[in-house]
Amino acid sequence: MKRKLLLTLFVLLTLALVGCGKTEAPQTAGQPKTQQGPLRVGLVPNQAPDKIKAQYEPFREYLQKTLNMPVELFVASDYAGVVEAMANDKLDVAYFGGLTYVQAKQRAKIHPIVTEVDTETGTTKYYSLIIAPANGSVDAVKDIKGKTFAFGDISSTSGSLYPRFMLDKAGIKVPDDLKNAVYTGGHDATAQAVQNATVDAGGIEGRIMQKLIVKGTVDGAKIKVLEKHLVEGYPWVVRDSLDKGLEEKIVQAFLTIKDPTLLDLMRAKAFAQVTDANYAEAEQEAKRLGLVNPKK
Known part of the structure; x- marks a missing residue:
């Protein structure tokens, strides 16, 4: 009787342990326990x-x-x-x-x-540009004083920070020395504004402008580059x-x-x-x- 009882308890304990093992799915390889969800x-x-x-x-x-x-x-x-x-x-x-x-x-x-x-520079740096309409009156950065300038997003590195840096180097303070500072929200919009001469000049990321030209979205013949500066990627x-x-x-x-x-x-x-x-x-x-x- 004791033997039967012990055998029954052993079987029940074994089944319980197997059941517990099934409740915890194995962790997916490469997915750390500390990262929950996507x-x-x-x-x-x-x-x-x-x-x-x-x-x-x-x-x-x-x-x-x-x-x-x-x-x-x-x-x-x-x-x-x-x-x-x-x-x-x-x-x-x-x-x-x-x-x-x-x-x-x-x-x-x-x-x-x-x-x-970067594919152009072969380094981790790329170019921020100041551009102007090809047939406009602005031929150098210093000529932008008193004119309308297009930035991209105010927090853009190559569309806001470094254009300001290049303007500042030419003695132009933003916004005091500009007729108007326009924020287009993006490099593609800035390229269009300069191409269409709705602004006198603008700041843009060089590689985005080249992509837009290759795609035919922007006519490169209608834009001239006034200055460029290398920027960390x-x-x-x-x-x-x-x-x-x-x-x-x-x-x-x-x-x-x-x-x-x-x-x-x-x-x-x-x-x-x-x-x-x-x-x-x-x-x-x-x-x-x-x-x-x-x-x-």
Whole structure:
């Protein structure tokens, strides 16, 4: 009788343990326990937001497959919206411009990990341009004094910060020395405004302008370049609290992209690692020109 009782208890205990094992699904390989839900990736709208989301859909698919976890893209209506989302812990990763990164790090604990190697310069830097209508009266940056100037988004690095830097170098203070400062919201809109001579000059990212010319959206013969300045590439940024193992996998996902079609979509020859020190000039000039809080 005792033997039967012990045998019955053993069988019941075994079944209970097997049942407990079935209630906990095995963890998916490559998905750290600390990352609950999808990886949330934010993108600055340096062109129309719907175009940006469509442009980066192949990257989302690549990242999702490489990391073996869901990835969601977020594009705000303006640059400030992406900063706000990161500051409120609604994003894990974000693609910022240099200025947007400087603004965001005053409000959120974040750091840059990689940027693109530019196809034109062969480095991590690209050109910010000041352009004017080809047949207009403005032939040099100094001629812009007293004229109408188009910036992109106020938080754009190559469409706002560095055009101000180049204007300041020519002795032109914004907005005091301009007839009017127009904010178009994006590089594509600035190119159109300059091409159509609705403004006397404008600030734009050089590689975006070249893409617009190649696509036929903008007529390059109607635009002249007055000055250009090298700018550190757009940083891909992560929040400091992101799991370090996952962060390293994200870095490696960028560094190992080989697909030429995907690289072209992302305006990159390749990717390289960067740190906060790469954006020291952007931070210094942004504080000097009043685009970020100088006391932070």
